[in-house]
Amino acid sequence: MTTKNMNTPPGSTQENEIDLLRLVGELWDHRKFIISVTALFTLIAVAYSLLSTPIYQADTLVQVEQKQGNAILSGLSDMIPNSSPESAPEIQLLQSRMILGKTIAELNLRDIVEQKYFPIVGRGWARLTKEKPGELAISWMHIPQLNGQDQQLTLTVGENGHYTLEGEEFTVNGMVGQRLEKDGVALTIADIKAKPGTQFVLSQRTELEAINALQETFTVSERSKESGMLELTMTGDDPQLITRILNSIANNYLQQNIARQAAQDSQSLEFLQRQLPEVRSELDQAEEKLNVYRQQRDSVDLNLEAKAVLEQIVNVDNQLNELTFREAEISQLYKKDHPTYRALLEKRQTLEQERKRLNKRVSAMPSTQQEVLRLSRDVEAGRAVYLQLLNRQQELSISKSSAIGNVRIIDPAVTQPQPVKPKKALNVVLGFILGLFISVGAVLARAMLRRGVEAPEQL
Structure with a gap:
């Protein structure tokens, strides 16, 4: 029997292996x-x-405190002691077109002014050689579209405040401080700080384009879960500009929060002012009915038990009225499935059960005592409601005139001295x-x- 040699020849192995x-x-x-x-x-x-181009980052810190609405919600914390501010809606509000649009209007961010450099390496070389960039301050600019397309204008700095503006179909000379108009273009240069011969490219974008560009570099995040501390950050190549933009966004957010607080107080105040005459009229009618009944029954009065029950009933009614005021305000802030709203409804249910229990005790009393107690309760409850409305009216008037909102700026915007991009090493x-x-x-x-x-x- 022939035995087959299964060993691989050494030469074969060397051919198949990589010679290191x-x-x-x-x-x-x-x-x-x-x-x-x-x-x-x-x-x-x-x-x-x-x-x-180095990219810098600026940041600011804003605190959103627990939403209190106005004076009507002053006693709400005892029902939900562990409630915390909701940051998600506030983050979306900060990034909304309403807030960013105000900043764009304040800082004229629709206007784009860029100094013209040699392509690719010009800007970087100017920075390495410590060449100071030119500055162009525009007080008013309007650049219409040309044939449905955005157009760019080239401004060349001249001597003694003069400049030349070139468009696709025109060339015109202008002077600092004077309004220039040509083919629908309107331009007023407030100041020029640049060497003669320096060129700038001018263009103008729509408000929506400016908002979209701002949203790409602007972020909002919560430092820790349910802390209410919102960190606003922005990146850009101009450290001073991104600082101004962040400060403007934070201030606009603060102002709208105060305005919203004042509007809520104003709505609640209008509601109370409508209710006061009606409540006063009902109180007068209740007092008159009680007086007439006592005269008919020879000034019948309540016994000690009935007085005690009356005090408890009036106390429960006052708490229910208080919850009614709170619900009127909470309904403007939350939906019924919100924990705050649910806590209020649960407390209302408890008070209504207590009132049913007291009404059963009243049903066991003599008919005369029942009627006097019912009329007395109407008077006391009406008087308590009227006094509550007067107090609320005064509180809301003060709150409306001194609204501060539930937002405050903890740290104003500051730009980090070192750029975040590029990471050279x-x-x-x-x-x-x-x-x-x-x-x-x-x-x-x-x-x-x-x-x-x-x-x-x-x-």
Whole structure:
């Protein structure tokens, strides 16, 4: 029987394996190529880090306190002691077009003014050589569309406050402080701080485009869950501008919060002013009915038990009336499935059950006592409601005139001194690694594809 040799010949194994020594030799032979490519990529990374526009980040801190609405909700915390501010709606409000639109109008962010540099490297080179950028202050600008497209204008700075404005179909000279109008374009330059010959590109975007651009660089986040501390951040290449934008957004948010608080107080005040005459009329009628009944029954009075029950009933009625006022305000802030609203409804249900229990005790009394107690209760309840309305009216008048909202700015906006982009050290390291990887990979790939006869045994 023939035995088959299953051992692989040593030569065969050497042919199928990668000769590490040979590959190391290839790397050594091409060391100049590897060093050159790696150095090239590293230099590109260095150039990119030095010439790219630095991006800065500004931040501000805003606190949203527990929403109290107005004076009507002053006693609500005892029902929901663990309630916390809802930050999600406030974050959406901060990022809304209502808030950002006011900032865009205040800072004229629809107007775009960019100094003209040599393409790609001009801006970076000017920054490296410490060349001070020009400044152009515009007090009014209107650039209409041309053939349905946004148009760009080029402004060239001249001597002694003069400038030249060039459009696609016109060229006109202007003067600082004077209104310039040409082919629908209206421009008033307030001040120019730039060398003669400096050029600026002027354009104007719609309010929606400005809002969308602002939303791309503006973020709002809550520092910790249910803390009510909102951190507003913005990135941009102009440190002063992003600081002004953040401060404007925070102030506009604060002002709308105060205005909303005052509007809620105003609505509640109008409601009370409508109710006061009606409640006063009902109180007068209740007092008259009680007096007439006592005269008919020879001034019958309540016994001690009936007086005690009357006090309890009036107390329950007063609490129910108080809840009615609170519900009128809460309904403007929350839906019925909100924990605050549910807590109020649960308390109302408890008080109504207590009132039913007291009414059963009244039913067991003599008819005369029942009638006197009923009429007395109407008078006391009406008087309590009327006094509550008067007190609420006074509280709301004070609250309306001194509304402060439930938002306050903790830290005004400040821009970090160091840019967040580009990360120079990281870019250089990545450039070095990428250059080394590509050069070594190219050498190894070429060596593996080019395998010729290297020994007589291979013939």
